[in-house]
Amino acid sequence: MRILVFANTPAHVHLYRHAVDRLEDAGHEVLVLTREYACTTDLLEFYGLPYRRYGEHDVAASSTATIARELGGQLGSIVREALRFGPDVVFGRGPYAALAGTVARAPTVLVLDDEPGDFNHTVSRPFADCILSPRVTRRDLGDSHYTFDGFKECAYLHPEIFDADGAVREYLGVGEDEPYALVRFNALDALHDAGLEGFTRRQRRDLIDRLSERATVFVSDEGGEMDLRNLPARPYDLHPALIHDAMAEASLLIADTGTMVTEAGLLGTPALRYRGTDDHEYGEFRELERVGLAEQFDGYAGVRDRAIELLADDGADARWRRRRRTYVGDLVNLTDLLVDVAEAAGDLEELERSSRAALQPASVTASERP
Template identity: 80%
Template sequence: MRILVFANTPAHVHLYRHAVDRLESAGHDVLVLTREYACTTDLLDFFGLPYRRYGRHDTTAPSKPQLARELAEQAGRIVTESVRFRPDVIFGRGPYAALAGTVTRTPVVLVLDDEPGDFNHTVSRPFADCIISPAVTRRDLGDAHYTFDGFKECAYLHPEVFEPDEAVREYLGVDPEEPYALVRFNALDALHDAGLEGFTRDQRRDLLERLGERATVFVSDEGGEMDLQDLPARQYDLHPALIHDAMAEASLLVADTGTMVNEAALLGTPALRFRGTDDHEYGEFRELERVGIAEQFDEYDAVRDRSLELVGDPSASERWERRRREYVGDLVNLTELLVDVAEAGGSLERVDPSVRRSLHPQPRVGTSNRGSSASD
């Protein structure tokens, strides 16, 4: 089979990388279409995935004429590459996957998470043959929408998939028992981040100064704007492919971005999310809070104080790891599911019944489901 995968962000690379490896090992022809954005192509190179670029995404906002020209050029490249590749099934999300499926008359599988509904979903949904999302999703995306018990991060952080690099402390230059914290600052430049604000400049400095008094602090600044010269913190400078290994060994993760909080929680690392001005209720975070492996805060003082409390508590990591073992092992290994759906050409009717049992038709709006009842 010929399988086309869209990986537009670093998170998408992680989502599909094990499935791509498995499919190639089984003799299938796989192509990843991607764009230059953050470390996306760095990750594709690191993991040795077969890819071609269709464009780039800059963090600076282009003018309307520039944006229109860039979108037209990217659409043209996607059409060219898709027609040339002749896929049997397409995986992705948003209008690009929909476009590729339309011009090649190929089944499209959308793998979504619990982000707010937006233009991307509105455009792509009518073209999807199959939509897969976590069971905590609280949206009704139609008859083709199926859910699974887990998170999109289960494709690469499920215990059956993730194998930590035990040398990561050596790479970071920290001692075997030395506590360290990871702090992630969001660039907030994605479409779904429009109008949102996270940590302010003063809050960032205050958090790093206070955490630095209790632990070694590594900063992952997506926007690249933080000057750490006079702060008790170091730039996280390992290859981005090692971030999950570093996260697994950390005593704490604090962030104003969503994905890394999900990841740390599933790895058993105390994970705190500062919501800032984001008042959307995400099903994933509600579920992670319900089982006690992530916490969210609306006020800066609260997240700062909780950070200091946890990083100074030597038993916190053990509690989080115990909760992780009790919860994560029962979740769906999403890589296994993606491989089976791909080999079935995107048709759930052709998926092995044992696999199909892990997928559930999304209840129509107004009926109960796991995500909506977790904290009602």
């Protein structure tokens, strides 16, 4: 089989990387289509995944109109690559996968989460043969939409898959028992981020000052605009492939971006999300709050004070790891499911019994919500 996968962000690389490896090991031909954005191609290179670039994303392009123009210039490349490769099935999301599947006349599988806005769903839903999303998402996208008990991040952070590299402390230059906090500042440059604001410059500096009183602070600044020379913090400068190992060892993660909060929570690391001006209600965060693996805050003072409280709490790490053991191990191993769906060319009727049992029509999931 020929399997085409879209990886437009670093998170997409992680979502599919184990499945790509297993499909190649099984003798299938896989191609990852990507764009030059943040560390996406660095990760593809690190994991040795077969890829081609169809364009790039300018992190300064934060307006909807600018992003739409950028997208228009990329679609021609996607058409050429899809026709050249001739896939039997396409995996991805939004207009990218929808277009590729349409021109190649291949079944299209969309793997979605509870993102805000309707653009990606509106343009891709009519072309999808199969839509998969976590059961905690709040949408029903029709007869082809099925949900699974877990998160997209379970494709690479499920306990059956993820094994932390304990040497990450040595790479970071911190002691075996030295507490450290990871702080992630979002560039807010994706389509669904248009118009949003996270931590202000003053809040960023204040947060770093407060955290540094109790822990070593590492800052990952997606926009690359922060000058840390006069602040008590170090830049997080390890290879991006090591970020989950660093999260797993951290005493705390704070971010105004969603994916890393979800990841930290699933790793059993106390995770705090500052919403800023984002008033979208995400099903994933609501679920992680329910099981005590992540917390969200509307105001800066709340996230700051809670962060200080957790760093002063000697029992916080143990509580979070205990909650992870109780909750995450029972979630779906999404890589197993993606491999089975790929080998069935997106036809869920052809799935093995165990994979079919892991899926439920979204209409049923929606009817069960309060």
